[in-house]
Amino acid sequence: MKVFGSLSQEQIVFGLAVLLCICFAIALPGFLTASNLLNLVRSVSILGILGVAMGLVVIGRGIDLSLVAAMAISVAWSLQLVSNGVPLPQAILLGLLFCLAVGLINGVLIAYVEIPAIFATLAMGTAVYGFGRYFLFSLDVIYMPDVARPLMWLGQGRFFGVPVPIFLFAAVCLLAYAFLRYTKYGRYLRAVGDNLQAARITGVPARPMIVLQYMLSSFIGFGAGLITAASVASMNTRVANSTFVYDVILVVVLGGIGLSGGRGGIRNxxxxxxxxxxxxxxMTIMDIQYTVQNVIKGVILLTAIVIDTILNPRDEQTAQQGDI
Known part of the structure; x- marks a missing residue:
């Protein structure tokens, strides 16, 4: 989608990132050092992986507000199971199945019961958090037991001097790009997001594709959760009630993936x-308060949504039930 002349939103956002780098490099000594740039990319790798998960859902004209809650509870349960004596591979498998079940229920509620995605996933996120805290474990923070220490390489390891989370972010982006570009299911997902009725007429299995996109989101989210836990040797389940999910949406919308569905890709x-x-x-180097940072991010998100609304106006198709 072109914004100003021949420039797309993606190109403008990239230009703004470069401009910010130049400004911070001038104003903040040490900003452009190799160690700081690696730490910068590493620090947002998990956010980027979750952004890929959310991006796939938004391209399919949906939204997943339960993503962070499902990630936190499923990984925390896996760590709790390991602490209780369950073998590590089995615990990870059970946590993954739990996370996939959340995605499956989301997809069924949205595709077959036809509950709008924003309400279905918002309710699911609350339900998952409450279920996990009441039935699966009782503490806010679940620490990684010694037997699970090999997982810490995912969050703290280095490969050729580069933090492993950066490689994992790149791998997720590459796989998601290949899925959208080269598989029929990726093309189906984009077709459903672009025009649901037209996709149905042409024989696309629209409802199963909606279920698939939410299960993909949960699958990628669980992987991001493992990296998160590996980075700090614990999983803080309070992140489910934080504004983190809105940071994920900010990455997606700001990058240029249209909320009306069917537009954008992994580069965004x-x-x-x-x-x-x-x-x-x-902002962290300048020691700006966390609450002020939230205000700034909120204003940026609101601005990005307004721009998206102008660039991708709702028509008769995008105003159908389930649109966000």
């Missing part, structure tokens, strides 16, 4: 993650 997630990473890193 990458440039959105890059801009937010530079912004957060600069």
């Amino acid at each position: 997630v990458i440039v959105g993650t890059l801009l937010i990473g530079v912004l957060l890193n600069g």
Whole structure:
């Protein structure tokens, strides 16, 4: 989608990221050092991976507000199971199945019961958090037991001097790009997001594709959760009640993936993650208060949504039930 002349939103966001880098490099000594830039990318790798998960759902004209809650509870349960003596592979498998079940229920509620995605996933996120805290474990923070220490390489390891989370972010982006570009299911997902009725007429299995996109979101989210736990040797389930999910949406919308569905791709997630990473890193170095940072991010998100509404106006198709 072109914004100003021949420039797309993706190109403008990338240009803003470069401009911010130049400004911070001039104003903040040490910003452009190799170690700081690696830490910058590493710090937003998890946000970027979650952005890929959310991006796939938004391209399919949906939204997943339960993503962070499902990630936190499923990974925390896996760690709790390991602490209780369950073998690590089995515990990870059970946590993954739990997370996939959340995605499956989301998809069924949205595709077959036809509950609008924003309400279905909002309720699911609350239900998952409450279920996990009451039935699965009782503590806010679940620490990684010694037997699960091999997982810490995912969050703290280095490969050729580069933090492993950066490689994992790149791998997720590459796989998601290949899925959208080269598989029929990726094309189906984009077709459903672009025009649901037209997709149905042409024989696309629209309802199963909606279920698939939410299960993909949960699958990628669980992987991001493992990296999160590996980075800090614990999983803080309070993140489910934080504004983190809105940071994920900010990355997606700011990068240029249209909320009306069917538009954008993985490159949009990458440039959105890059801009937010530079912004957060600069604000942290300048010691800007966390609450002020939230205000700034909120204003940016609102601005991005307004721009998206102007660039991708709702028509008769995008005003159908289930649109966000």
